[in-house]
Amino acid sequence: MASTRRLRGAVIGLGNVAVQGHLPGWCVRADAVLVAATDANPARRAECQARLPGASWHDSVESLLARDDLDFVDICTPPSSHGALIDAALRRSLHVLCEKPLVGSLAELESLARLAEGRGRALHTVHNWHHAPIVAATDALVREGRIGRVREVTWRTRRTQPALAAGGDGWRVDPATAGGGVLTDHGWHVSYVIPHWVGARPTAVGARLETRRHHRFAVEDTATVRLHFPEALADVELTWAADARENHARVLGTAGEIELLDDTLVVTGPGGRERRPCPPPLSAGSQHPDWFAPVVERFVASVRAAERGAWQPGNLDEAALCIAIESGARESSRHGGATLALPAPIGASAARVGSAR
Numbered sequence: 001m002a003s004t005r006r007l008r009g010a011v012i013g014l015g016n017v018a019v020q021g022h023l024p025g026w027c028v029r030a031d032a033v034l035v036a037a038t039d040a041n042p043a044r045r046a047e048c049q050a051r052l053p054g055a056s057w058h059d060s061v062e063s064l065l066a067r068d069d070l071d072f073v074d075i076c077t078p079p080s081s082h083g084a085l086i087d088a089a090l091r092r093s094l095h096v097l098c099e100k101p102l103v104g105s106l107a108e109l110e111s112l113a114r115l116a117e118g119r120g121r122a123l124h125t126v127h128n129w130h131h132a133p134i135v136a137a138t139d140a141l142v143r144e145g146r147i148g149r150v151r152e153v154t155w156r157t158r159r160t161q162p163a164l165a166a167g168g169d170g171w172r173v174d175p176a177t178a179g180g181g182v183l184t185d186h187g188w189h190v191s192y193v194i195p196h197w198v199g200a201r202p203t204a205v206g207a208r209l210e211t212r213r214h215h216r217f218a219v220e221d222t223a224t225v226r227l228h229f230p231e232a233l234a235d236v237e238l239t240w241a242a243d244a245r246e247n248h249a250r251v252l253g254t255a256g257e258i259e260l261l262d263d264t265l266v267v268t269g270p271g272g273r274e275r276r277p278c279p280p281p282l283s284a285g286s287q288h289p290d291w292f293a294p295v296v297e298r299f300v301a302s303v304r305a306a307e308r309g310a311w312q313p314g315n316l317d318e319a320a321l322c323i324a325i326e327s328g329a330r331e332s333s334r335h336g337g338a339t340l341a342l343p344a345p346i347g348a349s350a351a352r353v354g355s356a357r
Contacts, residue, residue: 007303009072010036010055010064012085014044016163017099018076021128021287023051025296026074032300034074038064061085065092072122072303075099078171079179083108086123090115095122095303097295100188102319104179105327106343109320117311122302125319128291129189130196134278137265138251138258142197146269147253150198153234155249157186158242161214163286173217181219183209183326186238191322192315194227194234197251201321204228206339207329213241225329228339247282317345 009026011018011034026034037048038058045057058064065073065088072095075085083103089096090112102125103109116123129135142150162172162185171177178184195201205227209220221241227234249260256269263281267274280290302314324342332340 004031006030007032007071007300008035008069009074010034010038010058010067010070011052011074011076012038012061012064013075013077014039014047014051015076017287018074019047019051020285021289021292022074022076024289025292028293029296029300032072032296036064036067036070040077061088065089065094070094072097072299078177079104079184080177083112086112087115090119090121090123093119093121095299095306097122097124097126097299099126100319101179101184101322101326102316104323106320106323109316109323113313113316117313120306120309120311122299122306122311122314123316124295124299124302124314125316126292126295127189127192127315127318128288128295129193131291131294132282132288133280134260134263134265134282135193137276137278138249138260139196141258141267142199142251142253146255146267147251147257148255149231150251150253151232152252153194153197153232153249155190155194155234155236156247157182157190157238158244158246159186159240159283160242160245162240173214173219175219178219180326180330181209181217181223182221182238182240183207183223183225183329184219187223187225187236187326187329188322190225190236190238191325192318194236195229195318195321198229198232198234200229200232201345202227202229202234202325202342204339204341205325205328205332206337207332208337209330209333211241212239223329223333225325226339227325245283320345 034052034055036056048057073089075098079101082098086096207225209223212222214221222239225236247262251258259266262283263279265276265278305312328340328342332338
């Protein structure tokens with residue numbers, strides 16, 4: 001019998017993505033409640049009281065994790081802190097939902113996955129772009145066979161600057177905190193969306209990272225990446241140095257094509273040409289609260305499964321692929337854009353990559 005016990009959770013990090021993206025998704029659920037919160041900035045206590053009036057504020061992560069009434073944590077801190085926070089939470093036998101990028105290396109991911117499985121606790125990454133209406137609609141059309149087998153994908157994410165964090169601090173351009181620039185920030189999403197459309201795992205990557213405009217940044221502001229699949233290619237451009245904010249993608253198949261024009265889908269196939277609106281635009285905002293609700297749904301399902309003794313890897317295969325692509329892309333750029341083979345999946349079948357969300 002499925003458990004109906006209400007899950008009790010805590011949010012770690014009350015920046016923009018938590019306040020504007022995560023909290024709206026949690027607050028509408030009847031099967032889970034946030035009872036505690038913490039942030040490295042004590043001034044965020046006021047935000048906690050305003051947004052989560054029934055939750056307790058903790059001045060430190062250690063104090064929060066010392067509670068004995070939690071089932072899970074939702075980690076919304078900058079990337080460099082993820083690994084240690086996930087490890088600490090799992091060792092307290094807590095389920096973990098964590099913002100992307102989950103961690104920075106395959107070795108660290110493998111270690112945390114083993115710990116989660118050994119403790120029987122869910123570990124899940126926020127892969128919210130799967131649930132953008134225009135991305136989900138494209139995925140459905142591909143699965144229906146509307147354009148045949150996917151053979152080519154192009155993707156363009158253009159921004160004029162990186163998203164600002166709460167308080168205006170620029171951790172996204174600090175390599176010690178963010179891990180990298182636009183490739184780390186936007187490339188993670190592309191690395192799980194495109195393989196899902198293609199229906200296969202990429203076997204190689206080539207990339208060039210550069211600074212086109214923001215020379216004060218210690219990280220790249222532009223990345224061009226080519227992913228090689230057994231029967232397809234994907235070309236990706238990611239930049240913070242554009243003159244306008246926009247998203248565009250094109251999925252070419254053996255029997256037609258799908259074009260994503262930010263908030264409009266154009267499908268061309270044997271039956272003709274169709275345009276359909278798919279708001280909101282992919283380029284609108286950066287928190288996307290409406291895309292977070294399905295993430296919570298899948299995380300809660302993983303928690304329930306783990307508590308039945310049926311631990312599942314969830315989307316950790318996708319996370320591993322995202323890490324491998326970024327690592328390979330950076331290595332390729334250091335070698336002048338050379339095409340480099342990607343490692344085989346760790347502890348999972350290649351077929352599972354791109355299917356677990």
